[in-house]
Amino acid sequence: MIADRRARLGLALVLGFVSVALLGPLFVADPSAYLGPPLAPPSGDFWFGTTGQGQDVFAQTVVGARSTLLVATIVAGLTVFIGAVLGATAAYLGGVVDALLSLAVNVFLVMPGLPLIVVIAAFLPPGPVTMGVVLTLTGWPWHARVVRAQVASLRSRDFVAAAQVSGESTWRIVVVELLPNLAAVLGSSFIGALLYAVGAQVGLEFLGLGDLNAVTWGTNLYWATNDSALLTGSWWTFVPTGAGIAAFGFGLTLLGFVLDERANPRLAARGATGPGPQPTPVERADG
Amino acid sequence: MTPLLTVEGLGVEFPVGNWPRRRTLRASFDVSFSVGRGEIVALVGESGSGKSTIGRVIARILPAKAGRVTLHGPGERDTDSFGPRAGEASMRWRQRVQLIFQDPAASLNPVFPVGHPVARALRLHGRADPKTVDERVAAALEAVGLHPGATFATRYPHQLSGGQRQRVSIARALATDPDLVIADEPTSMLDVSIRMDILRLFTTIRASGTRSVLLITHDLASARLVADRVVVLYAGEVMELGPARAVLDAPRHPYAQLLAAAATRSGDLRAPLPAAEGAPKVIDPGPGCPFAPRCAQATDRCRAERPALTAVSPDHAVRCHLVRPE
Ligand SMILES: Nc1ncnc2c1ncn2[C@@H]1O[C@H](COP(=O)(O)OP(=O)(O)OP(=O)(O)O)[C@@H](O)[C@H]1O
Ligand SMILES: [Mg+2]
Numbered sequence: 001m002i003a004d005r006r007a008r009l010g011l012a013l014v015l016g017f018v019s020v021a022l023l024g025p026l027f028v029a030d031p032s033a034y035l036g037p038p039l040a041p042p043s044g045d046f047w048f049g050t051t052g053q054g055q056d057v058f059a060q061t062v063v064g065a066r067s068t069l070l071v072a073t074i075v076a077g078l079t080v081f082i083g084a085v086l087g088a089t090a091a092y093l094g095g096v097v098d099a100l101l102s103l104a105v106n107v108f109l110v111m112p113g114l115p116l117i118v119v120i121a122a123f124l125p126p127g128p129v130t131m132g133v134v135l136t137l138t139g140w141p142w143h144a145r146v147v148r149a150q151v152a153s154l155r156s157r158d159f160v161a162a163a164q165v166s167g168e169s170t171w172r173i174v175v176v177e178l179l180p181n182l183a184a185v186l187g188s189s190f191i192g193a194l195l196y197a198v199g200a201q202v203g204l205e206f207l208g209l210g211d212l213n214a215v216t217w218g219t220n221l222y223w224a225t226n227d228s229a230l231l232t233g234s235w236w237t238f239v240p241t242g243a244g245i246a247a248f249g250f251g252l253t254l255l256g257f258v259l260d261e262r263a264n265p266r267l268a269a270r271g272a273t274g275p276g277p278q279p280t281p282v283e284r285a286d287g
Numbered sequence: 288m289t290p291l292l293t294v295e296g297l298g299v300e301f302p303v304g305n306w307p308r309r310r311t312l313r314a315s316f317d318v319s320f321s322v323g324r325g326e327i328v329a330l331v332g333e334s335g336s337g338k339s340t341i342g343r344v345i346a347r348i349l350p351a352k353a354g355r356v357t358l359h360g361p362g363e364r365d366t367d368s369f370g371p372r373a374g375e376a377s378m379r380w381r382q383r384v385q386l387i388f389q390d391p392a393a394s395l396n397p398v399f400p401v402g403h404p405v406a407r408a409l410r411l412h413g414r415a416d417p418k419t420v421d422e423r424v425a426a427a428l429e430a431v432g433l434h435p436g437a438t439f440a441t442r443y444p445h446q447l448s449g450g451q452r453q454r455v456s457i458a459r460a461l462a463t464d465p466d467l468v469i470a471d472e473p474t475s476m477l478d479v480s481i482r483m484d485i486l487r488l489f490t491t492i493r494a495s496g497t498r499s500v501l502l503i504t505h506d507l508a509s510a511r512l513v514a515d516r517v518v519v520l521y522a523g524e525v526m527e528l529g530p531a532r533a534v535l536d537a538p539r540h541p542y543a544q545l546l547a548a549a550a551t552r553s554g555d556l557r558a559p560l561p562a563a564e565g566a567p568k569v570i571d572p573g574p575g576c577p578f579a580p581r582c583a584q585a586t587d588r589c590r591a592e593r594p595a596l597t598a599v600s601p602d603h604a605v606r607c608h609l610v611r612p613e
Binding site (some may be wrong): 096099157158159161162163164165166167168181198248 | 305306343344347378379381382384385386388389390394395396397398404407408411412456459460462548562
């Protein structure tokens with residue numbers, strides 16, 4: 001029941017933001033237009049107040065969600081896909097391919113991620129494509145590692161051999177027997193990737209490494225600092241975007257917890273036998 | 288007795304270690320034995336002696352490096368055999384040979400209710416159609432003692448006890464109506480209290496008189512209880528084979544004697560063997576008898592020359608230089 005309530009809240013938050021990102025921009029004012037007095041506090045005209053340039057903060061928050069979530073979704077999809085394909089290939093083929101892919105993964109993992117992102121982002125022309133490329137390049141190795149471990153352990157699990165003995169074809173074993181076992185891992189990887197992509201993207205843009213003309217959650221925060229929001233006490237220029245990021249992240253985290261819990265009782269129930277040949281555990285009849 | 292299965296000169300190797308320190312591990316070497324129709328044959332030996340490997344090769348989930356495995360049919364045309372470089376097993380082989388795994392939790396897919404594997408086995412071999420499959424699954428589960436079958440079919444593996452899971456595995460294996468059931472230590476992961484029930488299930492499996500069981504076990508007591516004949520393995524080689532009584536009560540091979548002595552003390556092969564001088568050498572084995580390094584009676588000849596499997600009576604053979612035919 002508790003898990004269900006968390007799942008419902010998480011799903012409501014995430015779906016809420018997704019629909020705001022998809023439909024919201026149709027209903028709000030132009031977020032870049034200079035509509036009102038600069039740094040006006042929230043009022044009936046401007047629900048979330050205005051920025052230092054007199055732009056509508058409400059419109060910026062809603063439109064910013066679209067770009068940020070779109071890039072994050074694409075990045076999460078790409079990183080999980082690339083990671084899953086490379087990880088599964090490595091685990092499935094083994095040998096030299098596995099050794100080379102694992103080496104590449106480890107090299108990427110050892111490299112300090114955030115400084116690398118900053119350096120790459122500084123060299124490429126700013127924009128959503130650069131953002132996607134940078135985050136995808138640095139994001140996939142985690143997923144490759146997770147999926148490789150999962151596939152390697154699944155492949156040697158006896159239920160695969162049992163399906164073979166029953167006469168199942170290879171493709172049916174992979175698609176019907178193995179894939180559902182990977183679903184929970186891919187699902188929580190995707191959620192993790194979304195969190196990472198939103199966080200890293202906002203962080204980079206906040207540092208001014210994004211396209212400053214675009215309206216995103218990250219640039220909203222960049223301009224808020226640029227306009228000395230803290231000094232002038234105009235909290236409304238950064239709180240809506242910050243709260244949006246926090247609430248979206250919270251929703252994702254809740255979903256992630258629930259997914260992990262769904263996956264784990266069964267994972268725990270499949271016994272102590274790990275991958276590879278294992279000696280029979282010692283069990284003495286007479287103690 | 289007409290043989291159902293004959294294994295001749297079976298060899299299996301595994302690569303171990305990574306390049307450039309790659310070696311081969313000889314898990315099974317020159318293994319020959321047969322299983323008669325309606326017979327229960329026990330494959331015994333300590334951990335790592337290659338019991339599971341041989342079972343998996345016969346069930347065709349592992350390729351053979353050498354030798355030949357033949358499944359004899361009731362008719363000439365039903366006889367089927369394979370050797371090294373064999374491709375995928377035929378559906379006929381899959382129907383006739385079934386394998387029950389040691390770990391009942393690992394051998395059931397955690398994401399499906401336990402009716403699924405039984406239903407798949409029935410459907411794959413044309414033993415049920417979409418309309419009758421639920422009914423057949425329930426009947427198959429009830430046949431192995433899971434009442435009511437229809438309720439059990441909808442449970443997930445983690446909702447069952449170890450013994451119940453193993454019953455599901457047995458139901459899946461029997462669903463194809465196999466000629467040979469290979470059971471790889473089917474009771475070793477189970478509670479002592481339910482081992483007997485599961486073992487009894489195996490004696491009923493062959494009750495029809497045409498179904499054979501290859502029971503892989505390290506528990507000599509259960510081998511004596513249910514097996515007609517016993518094959519003793521050491522380091523992937525057959526050391527002694529013959530009628531269960533003869534091999535277990537009056538073993539001739541020094542290793543079999545050691546096993547039997549250890550088993551009377553503890554009832555189980557897992558007890559450390561006396562004269563244990565390290566693990567058997569399965570990587571780079573020498574030219575002599577594999578047991579020579581641990582054998583109290585070993586001579587220079589034992590270390591230099593591999594003994595042949597010699598018959599000591601018509602149905603009983605021993606691989607040892609020190610044992611003379613009577
Ligand atoms: N896939 C594999 N890769 C490498 N070595 C393997 C593999 N499978 C088995 N082996 C090795 O082959 C030998 C025989 O293993 P096997 O599992 O057949 O022994 P076993 O008699 O069944 O032992 P146990 O009683 O512990 O189950 C062992 O040395 C084992 O380490
Ligand atoms: Mg084994």
